[in-house]
Amino acid sequence: MLGSVPRLELYLWAITTLIALILFFLIFVRRLDRxxxxxxxYLGVNxxxxxxxxxxxxxxxxxxxxxxxxxxxxxxxxxxxxCLATGEFCYRVLGHYRGIWAMAIRxxxxxxxxxxGLSLYFGxxxxxxxxxxxxxxxEAFIATLVVGTFLFVRHYDAMLERSALLLGLGLGLNSCxxxxxxxxxxxxxxxxxxxxxxxGMVTFSGVLVLWILAMRAVQTVRVLQPELQPLEVYRSLxxxxxxRLAELNQRLIRLWKLEQPKS
Amino acid sequence: xxxxxxxxxxxxxxxxxxxxALALVALLLWSFGSTRQRRRGRDxxxxxxxxxxxxxxxxxxxxxxDPSDFDYAMERGGKELGKRLRRERRNVALLYLESxxxxxxxxxxxxxxxxxxxxxxxxxxEYERLRLSILFRVRFQLVKLRFLFGNAAMPELTxxxxxxxxxxxxxxxxxxxxxxxxxxAADLALQSDQ
Numbered sequence: 001m002l003g004s005v006p007r008l009e010l011y012l013w014a015i016t017t018l019i020a021l022i023l024f025f026l027i028f029v030r031r032l033d034r035x036x037x038x039x040x041x042y043l044g045v046n047x048x049x050x051x052x053x054x055x056x057x058x059x060x061x062x063x064x065x066x067x068x069x070x071x072x073x074x075x076x077x078x079x080x081x082x083c084l085a086t087g088e089f090c091y092r093v094l095g096h097y098r099g100i101w102a103m104a105i106r107x108x109x110x111x112x113x114x115x116x117g118l119s120l121y122f123g124x125x126x127x128x129x130x131x132x133x134x135x136x137x138x139e140a141f142i143a144t145l146v147v148g149t150f151l152f153v154r155h156y157d158a159m160l161e162r163s164a165l166l167l168g169l170g171l172g173l174n175s176c177x178x179x180x181x182x183x184x185x186x187x188x189x190x191x192x193x194x195x196x197x198x199x200g201m202v203t204f205s206g207v208l209v210l211w212i213l214a215m216r217a218v219q220t221v222r223v224l225q226p227e228l229q230p231l232e233v234y235r236s237l238x239x240x241x242x243x244r245l246a247e248l249n250q251r252l253i254r255l256w257k258l259e260q261p262k263s
Numbered sequence: 264x265x266x267x268x269x270x271x272x273x274x275x276x277x278x279x280x281x282x283x284a285l286a287l288v289a290l291l292l293w294s295f296g297s298t299r300q301r302r303r304g305r306d307x308x309x310x311x312x313x314x315x316x317x318x319x320x321x322x323x324x325x326x327x328x329d330p331s332d333f334d335y336a337m338e339r340g341g342k343e344l345g346k347r348l349r350r351e352r353r354n355v356a357l358l359y360l361e362s363x364x365x366x367x368x369x370x371x372x373x374x375x376x377x378x379x380x381x382x383x384x385x386x387x388x389e390y391e392r393l394r395l396s397i398l399f400r401v402r403f404q405l406v407k408l409r410f411l412f413g414n415a416a417m418p419e420l421t422x423x424x425x426x427x428x429x430x431x432x433x434x435x436x437x438x439x440x441x442x443x444x445x446x447x448a449a450d451l452a453l454q455s456d457q
Binding site for chain 2: 097098099100102103106107119122123136140143144146147150151153154155156157158165168169172173175176177179180183184186187228229231233234237238239241242244245246
């Protein structure tokens, strides 16, 4: 059965699997599996899916219902594993800042849930079994979490390790490019079906290389965590700052209207 | 896939999905680039050492905006001198406005550091500060345009500067007090460990 697969696709599949194996072993060689348990689990699930797909394609072919159901069911497991890896990334970046993390995770999950819901709702008229819509919605959920985390880092000027930066970049790009790839396939199935898988594998290979760089960049020496200040610092300063910032805004309005200041 | 592909998604959904994905990629690369390029800010509360400092410029700025100087120059030196003086006054006012903005930005940075290092933050405070900073930036640009193309009353600009400075002074006082409390808390923690 696998002999009927175009050579390019087979080579891409082999290269992607090889890179994934290199990353998987790198994590264990550097003993990073405890630091990145969910990422490690995701890579493991991905590799298991590859092996399972080989058997399914070999014994059932590409067009059977068994193949369709098993491949997409395994893809659901892979996506759940990647969601957990994304959560691990978000916590690794913002978790040190307890106050910001408590606020950010609520905002990020709310936004991501809204994006997921809207994607499912507006994509409901798509494919008969909705697998592509489900995948796009899931990827939109993950991408929203990743981009939202980066925006929080930028807004608060939080410290960001190079390894986390590359890990997040890989997660975000992977999801965004998957959405684009799936959207094009959903719209132009007949002409795009032949290259959809190839594009997906090339993209994923690039992401795996980013993650290899990320794992190599993980600091072996423990970086000092930020020292949190007493709660009263924030509680006393934040309202004062906001009040003054509001007054500054009022002054700008008066400056604009050229009214006399109220002293 | 052929089994499930009984119909394609609508054009509208395709466009929205594509635009959404591209927008996320753009945001991702923008925040990635900003994070890499930004100079490492000072860690922790050390950023408070660079609180706004423009108060020393307030007196000269105020004196330079005295309209009687302009009238005198026009009367004694002619139209050209008056125009040049007006132009230079406007440039000085614009520079001062820029310094106000940098002071505002510095205060925002300090507020962010305080929030970052707090074990608990209030969503309403954070949202309020975000809203105020966006409003300030928009209004600042409008005031700047007003200075460039019209006449803004200088007393308002002076009082704006006074407000930024008084905020900085109050914040420094508050941080000095809280620094003492933090030191006391650290001593207490040390004693309890022993």
